[in-house]
Amino acid sequence: MIDVLAFDADDTLWHNETLFRDAQAEFRRLLARYHDEDWIEKRLYETEVRNLTHFGYGVKSFMLSMIETAIELTEGRIEGPEVQRILALGREIINAPIRVFDGVVETLDTLSRRYDMILITKGDLLHQESKIEASGLRDYFSQVEVVSRKEPVTYQRILERHRIDSSRFGMVGDSMKSDVLPVLSLGGWAFRVPNPLAWQHEHVDDEPTVPRYVHLESLSTLPGVLERLAGDADRSAAARAANSG
């Protein structure tokens, strides 16, 4: 029923958002003598979203947005050493070791015996590639696609490039907006492992109620869920054969 499984990387296979949260907390402390922390957080978020169109996703955009916000919020009074500290916060994210979530290796290992697996991730090209290599998970995937955004057309192009039928394609990820909705809109399957820390820009209010969407409690439950779905498909094919026989 499903032949190809695609996985999101950040916050699906390994910790990511927590690094950004730590940097943001430090950024707020750095500017605490100029503004209260809620206001700093609000303004940083606005700058990040505004800059997505020019800079795209990823840690370099985040660094540039922190610097821009710091200049604006201090009305230019920000000082060299403070800007240097912001650059260091970004470098800490880039240099942080990859912490793969518990159970991921076993789950990928099980699934790789049955499915062709690809990785689809958005962000800074070099940073994403470095993380994939450092994760030790590279060999589970036949293809790695680093994309600038995750919209229906992004997935459409990947499906075409690899000649994958959307009805036999499943996407696994933490983001309703980036991993689930675009794939459902193309007639694919989507499996969501929620991440309580998700960046608010990825937030979508409602869970979809189509049968091709499955909410997972954890990634480790995916092999069982897929087996059950395949069993259901076999049984309904058998029932159709019996009815027509």
Add this chain to the structure above:
Amino acid sequence: MIDVLAFDADDTLWHNETLFRDAQAEFRRLLARYHDEDWIEKRLYETEVRNLTHFGYGVKSFMLSMIETAIELTEGRIEGPEVQRILALGREIINAPIRVFDGVVETLDTLSRRYDMILITKGDLLHQESKIEASGLRDYFSQVEVVSRKEPVTYQRILERHRIDSSRFGMVGDSMKSDVLPVLSLGGWAFRVPNPLAWQHEHVDDEPTVPRYVHLESLSTLPGVLERLAGDADRSAAARAANSG
């Protein structure tokens, strides 16, 4: 003889380096009250090269390297409005209109009737994609590959992904280091259109002397060069046939 032609984008199909040169000149003027211009240029270059490993190629890396250099060269005395000006210099590069070189459209149009063409470019993912769309040249290419670096393994992966035989693959670009040498090392063909403004990091001293390398005076001469090479291949095949007959 050659079935697939790949093209570099920046400084091969359109102006790019000139935008970086203008920004650098402005950056030197901005710091002129702290240091002499040669020293600023030297230090910026060192910072850029040092940061390539962490940040990769592209305009966001360039912005971050300018900011870092400014802080270092002013020993932290750089002021908010100056950092803001540096951010603006980067944005000007991102928002600059694409100026396709003269003759490129006609050349791609001629070549597209005979060859499968792909685009292979390095830099910021979103910025490269935006430039390709804005150039109006997207439809000449069956695939677009934005890569984090251009090393032999990069080309090897692209050849494998698209099942291209390296001996039937030609790369067209301005950089000896990124476009020519890695492809020659894999047994492919390389066609170089030199760019007098090339970034010094792309510089290589000697021209290769292998027959699979061709130095072009301008991109417009490529169709004629390819025709001549195909003619030579036909004649030597005919000669072999005659000798063995």
